[in-house]
Amino acid sequence: VDFDRALERAAALRRSNQRPPVTPEANRCLACSLAPVCLPEEERLARDPAWDTVRLFPADPDRLVLHIVENGHRVSRARERITVWNQIGEKIADHPAEQVAQVVVHGNAQVTTQVLALCMAKDIQVHWLSPGGRYLGATTCGSGGVQRRLRQYEALAQPALRLGLARRLVGTKIRDQVRHLLRATRGDGPRPAVSEEAIAAMRVALARVPAAQSSDELMGLEGEAAARYWSRFDGLLIDEVDPLWRFRGRSRRPPRDACNALLSFAYQLLYRDVVAAILAVGLEPSLGFHHQARSQAYPLAEDVMELFRVPLVDLPVVASLNRRQWTVAHATDCGPGGWLLSDLGRRQAIEMYERRKAESWKHPVTGYSLTYARLIELEVRLLEKEYTGSAGLFARRNLR
Ligand code: SF4
Structure with a gap:
């Protein structure tokens, strides 16, 4: 029986x-x-908030991300290995396929069909970016995670669940921005009055988030906070930063100065990582809970990346500018096309971003440490749990 x-x-x-x-x-x-x-x-x-959590989620990524940055580089396959060659036929990288999680092609490098087939067979995502750093798409295998997608569709049909997630997301983003301003303007003397004023206005927007009744209202609060945040962004840079790299207001499509070119490029790196995590978890990136499909970008990736803009891009960008690591050689004025990072600039931006991703961070709710690289996937998995009605830990982290 x-x-x-x-x-x-x-x-x-x-x-x-x-x-x-x-x-x-x-x-x-x-x-x-x-x-x-x-x-x-x-x-x-x-x-049970008193539960003493054991970390069963891996703290570090076990496989690497292979960036192919220069036009004319070629990626080929030798048995079960992925090999990268430069323009004059020198081998510049060679890795067993098992050690590679993603191949990221920036611009016009060549990738052989043999490599693409190997990537499909080994579940290695291939991501394509334009020479200017715009995300174009991914080549991935299979249509796994069907059950997860069904649960996602069912959950997204519940307006209350969507709004709850969006409130948490926007709250975390604004809190990150406030903390960034507070931390970067902390010093011996009093904080400048303009910074105090911006922070106070952002806190007002933050306090209104829990009572917001729609995504449009949340977008409005997000916009108010962002306007204040960006108005003080240049104040986070020290006086000695090269005038070429000073921040003159946020501009996109195209970036109107070198600093915006760097920010936009780094946000595209983040966007790609979030898309990669969403695809790996098996969710549908076209269906977000906060952003709507208004451009080619995946709304769910735009949602999740809000959690990481400040810690993975804004903080390291400000730190590297203040270390005066950026010079005239790292960006190019393309006239009406706006500013773009040079090959040198893109390489440096990738190093900056990947270094930050590899840093460990202690999750304030779960209490265990893991790298930012793993945290992106953890947040997507926690989101997937929200869709099944369990947990409630998505977007609960705080900026350290
Ligand atoms: S609850 Fe999950 S992790 Fe635990 S034994 Fe079952 S399947 Fe494995």
């Missing part, structure tokens, strides 16, 4: 698009290979 009941239960689970509940026997999860996907400890913590 027990066997029949177990069979019935297994068949019902197979028919359902809901995932089975997390086991109450926590010890079982310690050796379970599904733990990084299932996130049982995080779910227990969400149910």
Whole structure:
């Protein structure tokens, strides 16, 4: 009878698009290979805030991201390895496919069909960016995660759930911006009055987030806070920064100065990482809970990247500008096309961004440390849990 009941239960689970509940026997999860996907400890913590979480989610990425930056570079396959050659036929990189998570092609490098086939077979994402750094798309394999997408569609049909997620997202973003201004303007003397005024206005917007009744209202609050934030951004730079790299207001499509070219390029790197995480988790990037489809960009990626703009881009950009690492050789004025980073600038921006991603950070809610690179995927997985009605940890992190 027990066997029949177990069979019935297994068949019902197979028919359902809901995932089975997390086991109450926590010890079982310690050796379970599904733990990084299932996130049982995080779910227990969400149910019981006093739960002492064990980190079962890997702290570091186990595979690397291979950036192909220069036009004319060629990526080829030798057995199960991915090899990169420069314009004069010298080998400049060579990695076993197992060690590669993503190949990112910036501009007009050549990638052989043999490499693409290998990437498909090994579940390696290939991402394509234009020479100017605009994200073009990804070549990925399979259509996995169908059950997750079904749960995502069902969840997004619930306006209250969407609004709750959007409030948390916008709250985290504005809080990050406030903390960035507070931290960067902390010094011996009093904070300049203009900074105090901007921070006060941003706090007013932040306080109104929990009562916002629609995504449009949240966008309005986000816009008010962003206007104040960007109005003080140049004040975060020291006087010695090269005038070429000073910030003169946020401009996009095209960036009107070198600083905006750097910010836009770095945001595209972040966008790509978020798309990669969404695809790896198996969610549909075209369906966001806050942003609407108004451009070619994936709304869900635009949603999730709001969590990381300040820690992964704004903070390292300000720090590297203040270290005076950017010179006339790192950006080019393309006239009506706006400013672009040079090859040298793109390489330096990628190094800056990847270094920041590799830094460890302690999650204030789960209490364990992990790299920002892994945190992006963790947030997407926590979001996926929200779609199943479990947990509640998405967008709960704070800027350190
Ligand atoms: S990690 Fe998830 S699937 Fe694995 S034993 Fe724990 S609850 Fe079950």
